[in-house]
Amino acid sequence: MGRTGNLWPLLVALATLARLSESKLKLKVSQSPVEVIYNENSLLLCEISELTGATLESKNLGVLWTVTRGTEASTAFSYTSGDVQEAWPEAEILESSILNGNMSLLLRHVTFKHTGQYKCEVVIPPNNKASQTVKLEVLARPTVTVVSEKVVEVGTGGEMALGCHLSGYYPCESNAEWFQSIPSQEERKLLTDICIAPTVKNPDGTCNVTTEVRLEPHVEDIGSTFECLVTHKTFSEPYLVQASVTLKEAEIRLSTSSIVGSVIASIIISIALTALVIFLYLRFCYKVAPKVSEIQRPVKLIHQELAEFVCQVSGYRPNVITVSWYLKRCNETKEKLIADWQVDDLFHFQFITDKKMERNADTSETGMKWKVKAANVRKNNDGTFSISSILEVYPDFDVDNSAQITCKVMHPSEREGILRTIRLQIDGVPPKLANIIKPPVVHHNNSVTLTCPINFFKPHPLKITWYKIIDGEKIYLVEHNNGAEENFYQDKYSHYLVPFSYPDHTLSVCSMLLFHATIQEDENSQYSCEVGHISLSNPAEKHVQLNVKAYPSLNAIISEPGNPVIGEQLTLTCKVHSFYPKNITVRWLKNDDVIMNTESPEIVNSENELYECTSLCTITATLSDLHSKYKCQVLHESLMYPRFTEYTPESLVSFPKVSEITCNHATPELERELTLTCKIIDFYPEDIQVEWFRNEVRCDDVKYGRIMETSLCENGLYSKVSTVTLTASADDHQAEYRIEVYHSKSSTKPFKQFYQLFLKGSPKFSEFRLEPESPLYGQPLSVSTSVCEIPHDNITVEWYKASERIKGVTNSKPVLNSENTYKINSCLKFTVTAEDFERDLHFQYKDNSNTDVPVFKRRIQLPLTAVTPKVSEIKCSHDHPKKGENATLTCRIEHFCPADIHIIWSKGWTEYKDKQSIETPKIDSKGLYSTVTREDVRSERLDFLSDTNISLKDIPYGEMDCLHLH
Ligand SMILES: *[C@@H]1O[C@H](CO)[C@@H](O)[C@H](O)[C@H]1NC(C)=O
Numbered sequence: 001m002g003r004t005g006n007l008w009p010l011l012v013a014l015a016t017l018a019r020l021s022e023s024k025l026k027l028k029v030s031q032s033p034v035e036v037i038y039n040e041n042s043l044l045l046c047e048i049s050e051l052t053g054a055t056l057e058s059k060n061l062g063v064l065w066t067v068t069r070g071t072e073a074s075t076a077f078s079y080t081s082g083d084v085q086e087a088w089p090e091a092e093i094l095e096s097s098i099l100n101g102n103m104s105l106l107l108r109h110v111t112f113k114h115t116g117q118y119k120c121e122v123v124i125p126p127n128n129k130a131s132q133t134v135k136l137e138v139l140a141r142p143t144v145t146v147v148s149e150k151v152v153e154v155g156t157g158g159e160m161a162l163g164c165h166l167s168g169y170y171p172c173e174s175n176a177e178w179f180q181s182i183p184s185q186e187e188r189k190l191l192t193d194i195c196i197a198p199t200v201k202n203p204d205g206t207c208n209v210t211t212e213v214r215l216e217p218h219v220e221d222i223g224s225t226f227e228c229l230v231t232h233k234t235f236s237e238p239y240l241v242q243a244s245v246t247l248k249e250a251e252i253r254l255s256t257s258s259i260v261g262s263v264i265a266s267i268i269i270s271i272a273l274t275a276l277v278i279f280l281y282l283r284f285c286y287k288v289a290p291k292v293s294e295i296q297r298p299v300k301l302i303h304q305e306l307a308e309f310v311c312q313v314s315g316y317r318p319n320v321i322t323v324s325w326y327l328k329r330c331n332e333t334k335e336k337l338i339a340d341w342q343v344d345d346l347f348h349f350q351f352i353t354d355k356k357m358e359r360n361a362d363t364s365e366t367g368m369k370w371k372v373k374a375a376n377v378r379k380n381n382d383g384t385f386s387i388s389s390i391l392e393v394y395p396d397f398d399v400d401n402s403a404q405i406t407c408k409v410m411h412p413s414e415r416e417g418i419l420r421t422i423r424l425q426i427d428g429v430p431p432k433l434a435n436i437i438k439p440p441v442v443h444h445n446n447s448v449t450l451t452c453p454i455n456f457f458k459p460h461p462l463k464i465t466w467y468k469i470i471d472g473e474k475i476y477l478v479e480h481n482n483g484a485e486e487n488f489y490q491d492k493y494s495h496y497l498v499p500f501s502y503p504d505h506t507l508s509v510c511s512m513l514l515f516h517a518t519i520q521e522d523e524n525s526q527y528s529c530e531v532g533h534i535s536l537s538n539p540a541e542k543h544v545q546l547n548v549k550a551y552p553s554l555n556a557i558i559s560e561p562g563n564p565v566i567g568e569q570l571t572l573t574c575k576v577h578s579f580y581p582k583n584i585t586v587r588w589l590k591n592d593d594v595i596m597n598t599e600s601p602e603i604v605n606s607e608n609e610l611y612e613c614t615s616l617c618t619i620t621a622t623l624s625d626l627h628s629k630y631k632c633q634v635l636h637e638s639l640m641y642p643r644f645t646e647y648t649p650e651s652l653v654s655f656p657k658v659s660e661i662t663c664n665h666a667t668p669e670l671e672r673e674l675t676l677t678c679k680i681i682d683f684y685p686e687d688i689q690v691e692w693f694r695n696e697v698r699c700d701d702v703k704y705g706r707i708m709e710t711s712l713c714e715n716g717l718y719s720k721v722s723t724v725t726l727t728a729s730a731d732d733h734q735a736e737y738r739i740e741v742y743h744s745k746s747s748t749k750p751f752k753q754f755y756q757l758f759l760k761g762s763p764k765f766s767e768f769r770l771e772p773e774s775p776l777y778g779q780p781l782s783v784s785t786s787v788c789e790i791p792h793d794n795i796t797v798e799w800y801k802a803s804e805r806i807k808g809v810t811n812s813k814p815v816l817n818s819e820n821t822y823k824i825n826s827c828l829k830f831t832v833t834a835e836d837f838e839r840d841l842h843f844q845y846k847d848n849s850n851t852d853v854p855v856f857k858r859r860i861q862l863p864l865t866a867v868t869p870k871v872s873e874i875k876c877s878h879d880h881p882k883k884g885e886n887a888t889l890t891c892r893i894e895h896f897c898p899a900d901i902h903i904i905w906s907k908g909w910t911e912y913k914d915k916q917s918i919e920t921p922k923i924d925s926k927g928l929y930s931t932v933t934r935e936d937v938r939s940e941r942l943d944f945l946s947d948t949n950i951s952l953k954d955i956p957y958g959e960m961d962c963l964h965l966h
């Protein structure tokens with residue numbers, strides 16, 4: 001036993017694959033049941049009848065014989081991997097035989113304990129597994145003993161008794177009969193005056209029984225033999241045992257003593273005979289009425305559960321009896337027969353009575369599965385009989401409550417029959433209420449189902465009430481009473497029932513209350529489910545408390561400034577709102593690392609009892625943030641997982657730093673190449689536009705210098721160097737170079753730097769000054785300028801209008817100042833006319849002593865505006881021109897600027913240019929131009945309306961109506 005531990009489970013586990021593929025192992029076992037005589041050896045065959053795809057090897061083979069007796073299972077023999085693991089001492093299989101595929105189990109000296117269901121299981125891992133079962137029945141042969149007197153004298157009226165005693169046999173069914181073989185008769189005669197004692201059981205399960213026969217032999221019986229014929233399963237043919245009794249004629253002894261003796265003997269015999277007759281009469285013929293008990297019932301009758309009613313009938317004789325059961329339901333007027341049970345046998349008492357005599361529910365008038373159980377007739381010592389009639393019922397609460405059950409006993413001694421009646425009081429099984437099931441988290445504004453499990457009750461009528469407790473007061477919501485339902489708040493609550501039923505008529509129901517939970521109504525509220533049932537004296541209740549929670553909502557993160565600037569502070573704002581309860585944790589994460597944790601930030605109680613809060617996180621933006629993710633994460637008890645909102649500073653910018661413009665020469669010189677440089681550094685993103693201006697004029701060609709740009713990128717930030725290379729001319733002196741850097745991502749305004757070029761050894765010219773600042777046509781104007789840092793006083797300053805030198809200039813005397821240089825003021829005064837419109841004034845400086853110094857020219861254009869002409873009415877030379885006469889139309893166009901003007905005469909829609917003349921515009925008293933236009937027309941043409949169109953500098957001033965003629 002267990003030498004190497006039990007490897008069987010392992011082996012079976014290995015062979016579980018066998019289920020997947022068709023097993024190719026088949027077993028053949030003995031035909032079931034195998035019957036064996038007690039104490040003999042038994043062979044339970046189990047042979048491999050078919051095996052493909054595997055060979056039998058001791059290493060890879062398992063054999064298990066198990067036996068089930070009743071509910072108990074045990075191992076009789078187990079063999080795995082070449083070893084016998086476990087075996088009963090009386091069990092045996094040869095290993096050599098196992099390897100030949102013969103797993104037959106030999107049991108030696110079988111006893112009753114070996115009775116059972118045997119299973120032969122063979123496993124050949126990995127693919128083969130098979131099992132077969134066979135039943136073993138242990139039988140025992142009766143030991144038959146015949147008891148009799150040795151010699152019986154006949155003719156004396158004496159009685160003889162023969163006993164046939166069967167002992168130690170199994171199964172307990174047997175039969176013993178007595179036969180008499182009379183010499184004068186061919187056939188043997190069955191003796192019927194027999195008495196069979198009740199079968200008794202021995203401790204080992206075997207039985208004993210005795211069959212006795214009594215008879216009064218007569219002279220003709222002399223020579224008879226008596227045989228007891230025993231039938232039992234263990235005998236293939238009835239077993240005969242002869243009684244060793246001899247019948248002989250009684251000797252007549254005539255001696256006085258014998259006469260006296262015989263007289264005494266006959267007296268004794270007649271007394272004995274009388275006693276025997278009385279005994280037999282009492283035993284077989286005398287009628288005794290039965291005693292019938294009250295009907296015994298179980299303490300509780302449960303709806304649809306088996307219950308037994310017992311009617312005890314005892315002490316009656318003869319064994320002829322009928323027990324009938326009747327049912328009368330409340331709404332019925334007549335009793336109905338459920339079943340009856342009858343014994344009608346005067347002399348025959350035996351084992352197999354049940355089968356012969358029972359009549360049951362087949363005859364029932366109720367059509368129910370109620371039935372009367374087979375009952376054993378017991379014979380009492382005084383020769384009377386007893387019987388217990390048992391009625392099995394399945395009471396139904398709906399129909400059988402208060403019904404009346406009657407047990408009626410009929411016996412030859414009673415005409416009427418004996419009645420016993422009982423009234424049914426049916427109980428149910430009270431429901432068991434489990435705790436109300438609620439969702440783990442009840443969310444604000446979401447639907448909630450509360451489930452009240454009402455389990456294992458019967459019968460079905462049930463009253464379910466849902467209520468809510470507000471301020472200690474019960475508010476009824478839904479009332480369900482056995483199918484009828486009343487919902488007091490239809491808008492808010494719905495109610496559903498989900499029933500389950502079990503085979504034994506037990507019911508379970510889930511009562512579900514569905515509603516929309518809000519914090520205002522349901523936070524901290526208590527809901528109850530109350531259940532009433534016939535088997536409950538008080539309704540059962542369950543309560544549940546709700547805590548409503550509201551999820552926090554997160555707005556998108558707002559950044560201030562919208563375009564964060566590298567190196568500057570950036571404030572991120574996260575608004576969390578609509579949550580409940582108040583406790584909340586707001587965290588800021590940068591790339592999943594917590595950078596800020598606020599356990600309970602400042603909370604605002606907004607509408608509907610929901611809370612909100614705002615969390616700020618201030619950081620200094622760096623270039624690395626371009627690829628960083630900022631998260632505002634919220635932890636709240638309503639959430640299984642934290643919620644978050646994300647922000648990536650994609651619009652990160654870095655302002656360009658624009659350096660001052662530098663020149664490669666400290667003092668630029670005339671006619672020498674020079675380079676102006678501007679560095680634009682540390683900007684992001686890369687997109688940038690750089691423009692150079694010279695005196696407000698964009699340097700977009702090589703006229704003012706060559707522009708070059710070099711770009712580079714360092715640590716993610718961009719830089720650019722922009723240069724302008726030019727050869728300085730006299731015109732460049734005091735020219736202002738300006739760089740404008742447009743970085744639209746960081747700023748809408750350009751970044752600017754200026755550089756004014758001063759050529760070495762050149763005087764400095766001041767800005768022109770106008771007096772008044774806005775010159776007016778026809779008004780005097782003074783334009784003045786000054787020149788300083790003049791090395792000596794031998795210079796000339798002059799003014800030009802176009803190329804025409806202007807006279808009447810007021811020049812101051814050169815004044816020597818502390819730096820030993822001269823300064824001169826020059827002022828030009830004149831009346832402004834239309835001729836000055838868009839015309840340059842030049843101021844010219846000339847060094848008379850040094851011809852190397854170029855002539856410096858400074859230019860100014862007066863800020864004058866164009867003026868719209870005034871057009872007079874067209875005048876005709878004749879007031880009333882006559883047909884055929886010539887006439888001249890005249891139109892004055894006055895006070896306009898500039899001079900170029902376009903005049904079109906037209907008649908109707910057609911241009912009319914026959915004989916027109918336009919005078920050259922002349923400066924008029926207002927300093928503006930004026931002119932006159934004439935048109936010679938023949939009067940036949942004057943029938944029509946005439947218009948004059950005048951355009952000024954190609955800009956049409958609109959149609960000017962000169963004349964209307966009739
Ligand atoms: C198997 O073995 C038993 C005894 O161990 C024997 O009686 C039986 O005949 C054998 N079966 C076969 C097929 O050999």
Ligand SMILES: *[C@@H]1O[C@H](CO)[C@@H](O)[C@H](O)[C@H]1NC(C)=O
Pocket residue numbers: 167168200201202207208
């Ligand atoms: C059954 O008969 C045997 C043999 O006669 C006897 O020894 C035994 O006690 C009997 N059993 C009972 C229960 O009477």
